[in-house]
Amino acid sequence: MTIDALRCMRAAALTLACALLPLASEAAPSATDASAQGALLPRDSRDAGIFRGGLVYANYCVTCHGFNADGNGRAARLYNPRPANLRMSDKNDAYFGLIIRQGGEAMGRSQFMPPWGAELTDEQVNDLVIYLRSINARPKE
Amino acid sequence: MNLFQFRSAVTLALLAFAVSAFGAEHVVAQKGKAFSVKKLSVKLGDSVKFVNEDPFSHNIFSLSDAKSFDLGSYGVGLSKTVVFDKPGTVEIECAVHPDMKMIVEVSK
Numbered sequence: 001m002t003i004d005a006l007r008c009m010r011a012a013a014l015t016l017a018c019a020l021l022p023l024a025s026e027a028a029p030s031a032t033d034a035s036a037q038g039a040l041l042p043r044d045s046r047d048a049g050i051f052r053g054g055l056v057y058a059n060y061c062v063t064c065h066g067f068n069a070d071g072n073g074r075a076a077r078l079y080n081p082r083p084a085n086l087r088m089s090d091k092n093d094a095y096f097g098l099i100i101r102q103g104g105e106a107m108g109r110s111q112f113m114p115p116w117g118a119e120l121t122d123e124q125v126n127d128l129v130i131y132l133r134s135i136n137a138r139p140k141e
Numbered sequence: 142m143n144l145f146q147f148r149s150a151v152t153l154a155l156l157a158f159a160v161s162a163f164g165a166e167h168v169v170a171q172k173g174k175a176f177s178v179k180k181l182s183v184k185l186g187d188s189v190k191f192v193n194e195d196p197f198s199h200n201i202f203s204l205s206d207a208k209s210f211d212l213g214s215y216g217v218g219l220s221k222t223v224v225f226d227k228p229g230t231v232e233i234e235c236a237v238h239p240d241m242k243m244i245v246e247v248s249k
Contacts, residue, residue, distance in 0.1 A: 118197040
């Protein structure tokens with residue numbers, strides 16, 4: 001796969017995230033002030049977090065965890081065990097935050113999950129956790 | 142040929158064999174979230190040492206047919222070395238910094 005192809009995939013992921021934003025807003029309407037600027041989401045709203053977290057995911061996580069967050073990214077074949085299926089994860093938000101910041105090895109998981117604490121801001125990590133929670137499809141026990 | 146000359150000749154021959162057998166080592170720095178070179182041409186059997194000169198962790202991986210690997214994350218001042226044992230084009234990436242990319246051309 002060429003670098004141009006990879007760039008196209010990232011652009012497609014960002015486009016997808018942008019396309020999903022209106023859907024998220026429709027699913028959980030918030031008390032947004034529909035001002036002359038249009039339907040802006042409040043910065044601290046869950047929908048805004050999902051949107052921003054989707055962008056973080058598309059930029060940093062999709063290579064291993066895949067567009068569908070099912071652990072089937074383009075680099076997944078390099079690893080055993082495979083990257084986690086984040087849609088079916090049973091971990092809570094605190095665990096997500098820890099493993100994102102500290103990496104897999106520090107949490108007794110794969111050494112190939114990098115520590116993102118020095119790369120991502122706290123807001124980006126929090127948004128990513130919100131996004132991962134929003135796509136989690138594991139049946140509630 | 143005296144004994145000294147004989148020993149010198151043997152030493153030189155062994156050195157030449159070692160270089161041809163193990164290949165040359167190239168060094169690429171990772172600094173400012175970028176590789177120090179965008180493209181590198183190496184010979185089959187050569188190695189490339191990636192040195193992290195940034196104050197944060199980097200990673201090296203490739204999904205190319207000529208060389209697929211992930212060396213994991215490594216911190217400040219550390220390095221990782223890859224031996225290129227198959228000819229072709231190898232696209233090197235850093236998993237932590239998606240904009241960091243470079244190409245290694247491996248020739249016979």
